[in-house]
Amino acid sequence: MAATAAVRLHRRTLGIRRAFGPIADARGMARGMLWTGAGITLVFVLLAIFAPLLSPYSFDQYEVGHHRFAQLGHPGHGHILGTTVQSTDVLSRIVWGAQTELEVVALALAFGLVVGVPLGLIAGYFGGPLDRGAVLFMDAMFAFPPLLLAIVIAFLLGSSVSSGVLVAAVAITITYVPQYFRVVRNHVISVREEPYVEAARALGAKPFTILRRYVFFNVVQNVPVIATLNAADAVLTLTALGFLGYGVQPTQGAEWGYDVSRAVSDAASGIWWTGLFPGLAIVLLVTGLTLLGEGLNETINPVLRRRSIRKVDFAAPSLEPASEILEP
Amino acid sequence: MNQTGPSLKRYAITRIALVVPMVFILLTLVFLLMRVAPGNPVSAALGGHAPPAVIKAISHQLGYDKPVYVQYGHYLGQIIRGNFGTTISDRRSVGSIILVNGAATLELTFFAMLVALVVGTLVGLVSGRFRDSPLDTGGRLFGIVVYATPVFFLGLLAQLVFGVWLNWLPTSDQASPITQALMQTHTNIYVLDAIIDGNWSALKDIVEHLILPATTLGIVYGGVFIRLIRVNVIRTLKEDYIEAARARGINERSVVYRHAFRNALVPVITVIGLQLALLLGGAILTETTFNWPGIGHELYVYLQNRDYAAVQGIVVVFALVVVAASIVIDFANAFIDPRVRY
Numbered sequence: 097m098a099a100t101a102a103v104r105l106h107r108r109t110l111g112i113r114r115a116f117g118p119i120a121d122a123r124g125m126a127r128g129m130l131w132t133g134a135g136i137t138l139v140f141v142l143l144a145i146f147a148p149l150l151s152p153y154s155f156d157q158y159e160v161g162h163h164r165f166a167q168l169g170h171p172g173h174g175h176i177l178g179t180t181v182q183s184t185d186v187l188s189r190i191v192w193g194a195q196t197e198l199e200v201v202a203l204a205l206a207f208g209l210v211v212g213v214p215l216g217l218i219a220g221y222f223g224g225p226l227d228r229g230a231v232l233f234m235d236a237m238f239a240f241p242p243l244l245l246a247i248v249i250a251f252l253l254g255s256s257v258s259s260g261v262l263v264a265a266v267a268i269t270i271t272y273v274p275q276y277f278r279v280v281r282n283h284v285i286s287v288r289e290e291p292y293v294e295a296a297r298a299l300g301a302k303p304f305t306i307l308r309r310y311v312f313f314n315v316v317q318n319v320p321v322i323a324t325l326n327a328a329d330a331v332l333t334l335t336a337l338g339f340l341g342y343g344v345q346p347t348q349g350a351e352w353g354y355d356v357s358r359a360v361s362d363a364a365s366g367i368w369w370t371g372l373f374p375g376l377a378i379v380l381l382v383t384g385l386t387l388l389g390e391g392l393n394e395t396i397n398p399v400l401r402r403r404s405i406r407k408v409d410f411a412a413p414s415l416e417p418a419s420e421i422l423e424p
Numbered sequence: 425m426n427q428t429g430p431s432l433k434r435y436a437i438t439r440i441a442l443v444v445p446m447v448f449i450l451l452t453l454v455f456l457l458m459r460v461a462p463g464n465p466v467s468a469a470l471g472g473h474a475p476p477a478v479i480k481a482i483s484h485q486l487g488y489d490k491p492v493y494v495q496y497g498h499y500l501g502q503i504i505r506g507n508f509g510t511t512i513s514d515r516r517s518v519g520s521i522i523l524v525n526g527a528a529t530l531e532l533t534f535f536a537m538l539v540a541l542v543v544g545t546l547v548g549l550v551s552g553r554f555r556d557s558p559l560d561t562g563g564r565l566f567g568i569v570v571y572a573t574p575v576f577f578l579g580l581l582a583q584l585v586f587g588v589w590l591n592w593l594p595t596s597d598q599a600s601p602i603t604q605a606l607m608q609t610h611t612n613i614y615v616l617d618a619i620i621d622g623n624w625s626a627l628k629d630i631v632e633h634l635i636l637p638a639t640t641l642g643i644v645y646g647g648v649f650i651r652l653i654r655v656n657v658i659r660t661l662k663e664d665y666i667e668a669a670r671a672r673g674i675n676e677r678s679v680v681y682r683h684a685f686r687n688a689l690v691p692v693i694t695v696i697g698l699q700l701a702l703l704l705g706g707a708i709l710t711e712t713t714f715n716w717p718g719i720g721h722e723l724y725v726y727l728q729n730r731d732y733a734a735v736q737g738i739v740v741v742f743a744l745v746v747v748a749a750s751i752v753i754d755f756a757n758a759f760i761d762p763r764v765r766y
Contacts, residue, residue, distance in 0.1 A: 233449055235446055236446045236447075236449040236450045236453060237453070238701075239450055239701070239743045239747050239750070240450075240701070240739070240742070240746070241701040241702065241742060241746065242701065242705060243705030243706075243709070244704065244705055244708065244723075244739060244742055247708070247723075247727065248457060248735065248739060249457075251727050251735070252457060252458075252460065328572070332572075332574055335574050336574060336576070336705075339576050339709060339712070340708075340712065340724060340727075341728075353574065353576075356576060356580060357576070359580060360576075360580055360583070360713060363580055363583050363584050363587075363588060363595075364583075364587075364588065364595070366584070366589065368584055371580045371581075372581070372584075375573075375574070375577035375580065375581070378572075378573075378577060379569065379572045379573050379574075379577070380572075382571075382572035382573075383568055383569055383572040386568050386571060386572055387568065
């Protein structure tokens with residue numbers, strides 16, 4: 097028994113090692129992008145988790161004791177990044193904003209995966225009118241500019257759902273479901289015809305067993321890459337919603353897009369700190385997530401992968417520098 | 425060659441036939457979305473303070489007191505006739521919003537697309553040509569950062585730098601009030617109107633107003649082209665015909681510029697079509713940032729007023745434009761590349 101357990105453990109770690117192998121093997125720009133992206137993302141995750149400890153004030157705090165902060169105070173003097181027109185601390189709003197952004201994005205990704213992946217699996221595997229109907233419906237959804245769809249959903253939900261985080265997450269989810277659906281479905285269609293799936297079918301496995309044991313793991317490999325890239329996109333959609341006044345409401349939490357929208361009127365009088373810092377936070381977080389996604393894509397996707405392989409010269413002992421890289 | 429005619433025609437018919445059910449689903453989806461929302465659309469658009477008798481009268485007048493399936497039938501019938509409805513809050517026909525404000529959006533997106541193509545093509549070609557060089561790294565990073573920048577943030581920075589600090593360019597509206605008052609409208613597209621009249625001082629004013637919004641939107645959307653063109657150049661440079669061209673002794677310059685780059689640019693047509701949905705989304709934000717009187721800006725105002733009829737009409741038009749563009753792009757592709765037809 098112990099031996100089988102050990103073998104099982106070995107098999108499991110083998111799977112993990114195989115999954116992470118390409119990441120350790122990544123070279124050049126892919127490696128740089130992967131680790132830079134991971135680093136930036138990690139910083140924001142830490143900011144979000146430890147916001148109560150790291151942030152000097154609360155996101156909507158405008159006074160200490162009964163001493164109100166300066167309105168539109170310059171950066172410096174107890175407020176490193178200045179204060180807004182409502183006397184709130186810009187730095188605190190950025191730190192708390194990280195929490196809002198990541199909360200919404202995590203929720204939106206989870207919803208999107210839970211809805212999109214099973215739908216894609218079922219439609220792709222069973223085919224027929226169900227598949228055709230689903231594809232038609234998803235294509236119709238695809239015709240909406242994603243931001244427009246998100247705005248309309250947030251607008252409609254805004255009056256009945258009180259949690260702005262939930263409203264924003266659902267609005268963003270709806271724009272991404274067609275994407276997950278498409279990728280998973282198309283992949284399932286090609287996997288469906290593989291010999292090992294046919295073998296399972298010949299052995300009499302039930303459709304859901306086949307889906308769960310044979311199709312699922314072959315199809316989900318692409319999902320982390322799409323999910324990371326979508327997370328970057330989701331931050332942009334969320335901040336756009338916030339900029340237009342939908343989603344997370346100012347009383348519920350700090351949101352960078354909302355802060356930038358308030359700063360547009362400040363800009364006319366040359367006040368730059370209320371807009372610049374939250375805007376940079378958006379750019380930085382989205383860049384981090386994009387680098388992470390692109391890096392993952394280049395390391396996991398075998399078509400794009402470039403490993404360092406030494407050039408072998410059979411005719412003579414190699415005199416070439418070891419850094420010589422063969423094109424894949 | 426004789427066969428290309430009929431097969432292209434057949435492709436066109438199939439392609440259009442496939443769109444019909446999709447448009448139907450789309451229209452139904454928008455209708456349902458707007459009806460699922462709680463509350464009476466009329467009372468919402470009137471700010472919720474109008475007396476019940478007034479709401480009832482207006483609801484009756486606009487047909488909101490009829491059963492939902494009757495409203496649905498009426499709605500579909502009207503759209504087939506090209507009537508996208510009337511706003512509740514200010515009783516404008518959606519058609520006139522499209523004509524007047526749509527022209528402003530068209531002006532903005534057209535010039536933004538030009539900027540996006542120029543920026544995207546230049547950076548993408550250089551990045552792809554010199555793959556893995558510092559130029560490439562710079563180009564890719566530029567592409568990523570540009571993609572990561574929300575269009576409204578870039579707009580804000582542009583307003584700060586070029587509008588407030590340098591005071592070079594105006595930061596809001598489509599033209600200054602004087603120009604607007606003195607101008608005659610022919611097409612509602614200000615740039616064209618000024619050219620038609622030969623009114624050069626107005627044109628200068630209009631172009632000055634256009635520069636910041638169009639460049640902002642264009643740079644952000646250039647990011648997608650950078651990525652696409654870079655990958656295409658890399659792929660094309662590996663093709664056999666490039667190798668063949670080199671083997672024939674054609675110099676590298678002409679191989680790269682005449683053979684590789686041209687072929688790398690073909691898929692851009694497809695992406696322009698796909699981009700349109702993104703560009704319209706970006707236009708909503710750009711128009712709001714720069715107070716540009718386009719459809720996106722109108723949509724924002726009607727959303728604020730909770731005018732469901734206006735939102736419904738505008739959303740339908742947006743979606744139809746995207747669908748129509750995708751058909752046009754597919755035809756263009758089929759026309760250029762015979763392999764596409766099926």
